[in-house]
Amino acid sequence: MPNAQIRIYTQTEQGEEWLRRYRGYLPIFACVLGFTETGLIPGISAAGRTPEDRKYTACADAEFLYYGPEHKPQYPLPPLAAGASPVLISRAVFESLKIPIHLFNAGLPQPPAVPVIDLGGAAAKCLSGGNAMEITTVHHLFEQGLLWGERLAANIQQGYLIVGECVVGGTTTALAILTGLGIEAAGKVNSSHPVCNHAQKWTLVQAGLEKQKEINFPSPIQNPKSKIQNSLDPLQLVAAVGDPMQVVVAGMAIAASRSCGVMLAGGTQMLAVYALMSAIAQAYALSWQPKAVVVGTTRWVAEDPTGATVDLALDLGKGSLTQSGGTPPLLATYLSFADSRYPQLRAYEQGFVKEGMGAGAACIAAHLSQDWQQHQLLAAIEAQLERLS
Secondary structure: OOOOOEEEOOOHHHHHHHHHHHOOOOOEEEEEEEOEHHHHOOOOOOOOOOHHHHOOHHHHHHHHHHHOOOOOOOOOOOOOOOOOOOHHHHHHHHHHHOOOEEEEEEEOOOOOOOOOEEOOOOOEOOHHHOOOOOHHHHHHHHHHHHHHHHHHHHOOOOOEEEEEEEOOOHHHHHHHHHHHOOOOOOOOOOOOOOOOOHHHHHHHHHHHHHHHHHOOOOOEOOOOOOOOOOOEOHHHHHHHHOOHHHHHHHHHHHHHHOOOEEEEEOOHHHHHHHHHHHHHHHHHOOOOOHHHEEEEEEHHHHOOOOOOHHHHHHHHOOOOOOOOOOOOOEEEEOOOOOOOOOHHHHHHHHOOOOOOOOHHHHHHHHHHHHOOOHHHHHHHHHHHHHHHO
């Protein structure tokens, strides 16, 4: 085991091999920002106290990640019911280790006030309508993901690519994608709430998948190379009940996996992306390297008592549409805030927030490249909070 601060929950041998391969190397970080109107439903997310706050969460997090705490932001970090934005964790690591950051706008209601690569997407409508995005937008975003995955990987000699996200309401769209792909995910996903709002999420997902059938999509695949003719088209599923981040990250990771290591930074949302990658690769006969890909998160997600993250990761290898990728190694940082002097950070130990903006993967990168231990991580993160106040 390269570092006692990293735990592997699934595919232990494959996970250990991945960690050995990239020990001592720094990653580059790509963060894909997106939006779904699902995130505006009262009570759906704790990533912003009110629906109005949540419209700007991704912009605020991107600004803080890029500029840090001293910058006067156009979009200040939104107030949370409890806790502090996970971007404090990511910024602490990326600033200290000088890890390059690339920000992508996959579909936001307003442009962020930072240098971003605009992918020409659009924010998604609420998934409960079964018609979240135009299929042409989904195809365009997937192509952009493939293009940028290849470009980013071309700049990586021996390191790896971390791909993170910020989508408020994204664990609900993740549940919709997983369910649509035949994975029994109900009751297993995470959320930014201390106790996951499973019933609320499931009601929305059921409504969206029912509506999707009424409006006759997803349509069957008519791709001559497809191994599953007349089966579900995963890109149509994203158009029906997904969000713009998912398909971009799927494309990026498929392309990058062909030439370098990839860490999908997140919990439920990145397990859904991994399932989507498997289904897309299978449906469209695309080459990729599943063994190059791991999912990296925090122990607050991996060990969330109100979800079942490990079971969900194991289930990905059982789905008929997701078999090509099998079960990914699920890694987590063992970062703890139990001894923090800040109540906003101690709230993580009560189950608030848990993850986002690549926080868990950033800590894994610090453990892996610099052998950072708990006290070093905590000091760097608390210093960010101190500079912010």
